[in-house]
Amino acid sequence: MSRYVIRGGNRLEGTIRVNGSKNAVLALLPACLLSEGTCVLHDVPKLSDVYWMLQVLKHLGADVDMRGSVVTVEGKGITQNEVPNSLACRIRASNLVLGPMIARCGWGKVAYPGGCSIGSRPMDEHLRGLKQLGASLTEKHGFIEGSAKQLTGNEIYLDFPSVGATENLMMAAVLAQGNTLIHNAAREPEVVELQNFLCAMGAKIKGAGTSGIAVEGVRSLGGAEHRVIPDRIEAGTFLTIAAATRSDVVVSNVILEHVEAVVAKLREFGTKLNIYENNEIRVRQTKRLRGVDCKTMPYPGFPTDMQAPFMTLMSLADGVGVMSETVFENRFKHVDELARMGANIRVEGRAAVVKGVKSLSGACVMASDLRAGAALVAAGLAAEGITEIDGVHYIDRGYEALDHRLREIGGDIVRI
Numbered sequence: 001m002s003r004y005v006i007r008g009g010n011r012l013e014g015t016i017r018v019n020g021s022k023n024a025v026l027a028l029l030p031a032c033l034l035s036e037g038t039c040v041l042h043d044v045p046k047l048s049d050v051y052w053m054l055q056v057l058k059h060l061g062a063d064v065d066m067r068g069s070v071v072t073v074e075g076k077g078i079t080q081n082e083v084p085n086s087l088a089c090r091i092r093a094s095n096l097v098l099g100p101m102i103a104r105c106g107w108g109k110v111a112y113p114g115g116c117s118i119g120s121r122p123m124d125e126h127l128r129g130l131k132q133l134g135a136s137l138t139e140k141h142g143f144i145e146g147s148a149k150q151l152t153g154n155e156i157y158l159d160f161p162s163v164g165a166t167e168n169l170m171m172a173a174v175l176a177q178g179n180t181l182i183h184n185a186a187r188e189p190e191v192v193e194l195q196n197f198l199c200a201m202g203a204k205i206k207g208a209g210t211s212g213i214a215v216e217g218v219r220s221l222g223g224a225e226h227r228v229i230p231d232r233i234e235a236g237t238f239l240t241i242a243a244a245t246r247s248d249v250v251v252s253n254v255i256l257e258h259v260e261a262v263v264a265k266l267r268e269f270g271t272k273l274n275i276y277e278n279n280e281i282r283v284r285q286t287k288r289l290r291g292v293d294c295k296t297m298p299y300p301g302f303p304t305d306m307q308a309p310f311m312t313l314m315s316l317a318d319g320v321g322v323m324s325e326t327v328f329e330n331r332f333k334h335v336d337e338l339a340r341m342g343a344n345i346r347v348e349g350r351a352a353v354v355k356g357v358k359s360l361s362g363a364c365v366m367a368s369d370l371r372a373g374a375a376l377v378a379a380g381l382a383a384e385g386i387t388e389i390d391g392v393h394y395i396d397r398g399y400e401a402l403d404h405r406l407r408e409i410g411g412d413i414v415r416i
Helices: 022-034 048-059 092-105 124-132 163-173 189-200 232-244 256-269 304-315 334-340 370-382 402-407
Strands: 003-007 013-017 038-042 063-067 070-074 107-111 136-140 143-147 155-157 179-183 204-206 212-216 224-227 248-252 273-276 280-284 320-324 344-348 351-355 364-366 386-390 413-415
Touching: 003 370, 022 038, 022 048, 022 070, 022 092, 022 163, 022 189, 022 232, 048 063, 048 092, 092 107, 092 124, 092 143, 092 163, 124 136, 124 155, 124 163, 163 179, 163 189, 163 212, 189 204, 189 224, 232 248, 232 256, 232 280, 232 304, 232 370, 256 273, 256 280, 256 304, 304 320, 304 334, 304 344, 304 351, 304 370, 334 344, 334 364, 334 370, 370 386, 370 402, 370 413, 402 413
Parallel strands: 013 248, 038 224, 155 179, 364 386
Antiparallel strands: 003 386, 003 413, 038 070, 063 070, 107 143, 136 143, 179 212, 204 212, 248 280, 273 280, 320 351, 344 351
16 A cells, blocks of 8 residues: 655645546546447546546446546447446445436446445435436345436426535436426536536536526437536645645646635635636745634535645644534544644534644554545645655545645655
């Protein structure tokens, strides 16, 4: 197993580019299964999650080719309808092939998905919505099996604005007969991205980015070529690392609208930010930050995926701040690891009270999930001494060549 070894205390300087969005790609790739043509995606990050999703598509019979950051998918030769546990356990987003498989092939079977253990993420909303579209579903022996001769449009109300459920139902509805209206839909940029890609393939969808999405079913979808939006969580992570290390860093390839909540909260901390028209944000931080309170919310609120990196920032700020986690109930596993580095954090239910300390110190720590790993990297770069981070495979799920990219702006980080 790999680990990161970080010597903290270096001031970072330079430009770091944000890659294509992991969460967007993990929905766009299953959408390719709906097409009878060739789909080409540009700016696809080289991540373990992306690798496993490509393996899922290959297993189903799609012809997949990845050259650099360009992925080509030819889905007309689908020969399988089942995603085995050996693949599903690798990646949470494997469940997003269920809607497309039922819609296009009339049948699909998916093992319950894996992914980071950050709390309960049931598929209830996915399954209830698919049933309302006319799918027959059974759950047994760790698999979900769905079938339908022809899906039929319907009006669907989500109890919670689940991103995955919204995406799965959008993909199922595009080939359904008639019209579908999804109420209380997730508003995340990745949902808008999926709508744009599907419409480029010939789908008729409007409303993504709002709480109501309308889908008019079509007979078939063709191929499309599409460039993936920048990863808003990676952008937020780099901004946080720059602030934590009191550095002068330009983060490029950022859609400002997608990171407004993070930028607003960083400014509340006292972070000095300059916004440029060419999709760049510059952090120039020299002084200690001040403690603030944060509360995670569905988009456009403060993202749960930034909770862990921000807790590192709160640990290095003056005063006391409270981090409230409202999205996932098991997302404070990084607290004990930050405490090993000298952070003063007390967890009370779904809130963490963070009292800033003068400095963090290097220690041997373990990444428990993707964003916890990012928080520990930020802490290690800001800390005094050497930090060793195990569990780097979690970080690989969402950040491409993170050590190499941070070294390019002065970070003393190596992978062993």
